[in-house]
Amino acid sequence: MSDSRPIDIKIILGSTRRNRFGDKPANWIYEETKKKPGVVAELLDLRDYPMPFFDEPMGPAMLNGNYSHESVKTWAAKIKEGDAFIMVTPEYNHGYSAVLKNAIDSIFPEWNDKPVGFLSYGSAMGARSIEQLRQVAVELRMVPIQSALHLPIGMYLAVMNEKIPVNPDLFNPLRQGMMGDRIESFFNELIPMARTLQAMRLGGK
Ligand SMILES: Cc1cc2nc3c(=O)[nH]c(=O)nc-3n(C[C@H](O)[C@H](O)[C@H](O)COP(=O)(O)O)c2cc1C
Numbered sequence: 001m002s003d004s005r006p007i008d009i010k011i012i013l014g015s016t017r018r019n020r021f022g023d024k025p026a027n028w029i030y031e032e033t034k035k036k037p038g039v040v041a042e043l044l045d046l047r048d049y050p051m052p053f054f055d056e057p058m059g060p061a062m063l064n065g066n067y068s069h070e071s072v073k074t075w076a077a078k079i080k081e082g083d084a085f086i087m088v089t090p091e092y093n094h095g096y097s098a099v100l101k102n103a104i105d106s107i108f109p110e111w112n113d114k115p116v117g118f119l120s121y122g123s124a125m126g127a128r129s130i131e132q133l134r135q136v137a138v139e140l141r142m143v144p145i146q147s148a149l150h151l152p153i154g155m156y157l158a159v160m161n162e163k164i165p166v167n168p169d170l171f172n173p174l175r176q177g178m179m180g181d182r183i184e185s186f187f188n189e190l191i192p193m194a195r196t197l198q199a200m201r202l203g204g205k
Pocket of ligand 1: 015016017019020021022023090091092093094095121122123124125126
């Protein structure tokens, strides 16, 4: 039964630049994810998965997992393990990061039939980068969830100079306000979707 199998949630840290902000919320959401019953979590820092710019003679959908580069094979194996993903994305010039796009495009079947949720930040709370990622996720045959974690600019500034692990209380405004607890809403959407799709994949299509 799929219910007895833990849901493996991979948190993908989509900024690799020096002095990045993204590692702080990525570590925080990783800690929150680990607290969820029936869930195992892993933080995937794209710094640890350096891949060439997409370099295959054919699209990954047609390669049957036979990737040309060892680094891409390692990445593919890691993504294959995942039942769900949380992409932590910066916003650069109204889009998400090139390093994240490259990691996305380098593989294909490993993403299929799995849900993805997003966490973003930036002066417009990263809203534009998430909207772009939702479109990409559909093409990967993923299920992008409706809930998203957009860090407001005040939270960005409060967290910016913190050391990891960041005091989780700094993220508490996400639990308050008219929309209720947005962190719980996020997980309450992601985890059941991950269970449903895990059961579908295990049952064979
Ligand atoms: C090249 C570049 C472009 C940026 N463009 C945007 C933008 O379009 N919207 C925004 O809200 N912030 C923008 N920013 C500010 C980033 O949101 C901010 O630097 C953030 O910390 C980047 O994420 P990172 O530190 O995890 O790499 C930009 C920053 C850089 C370096």
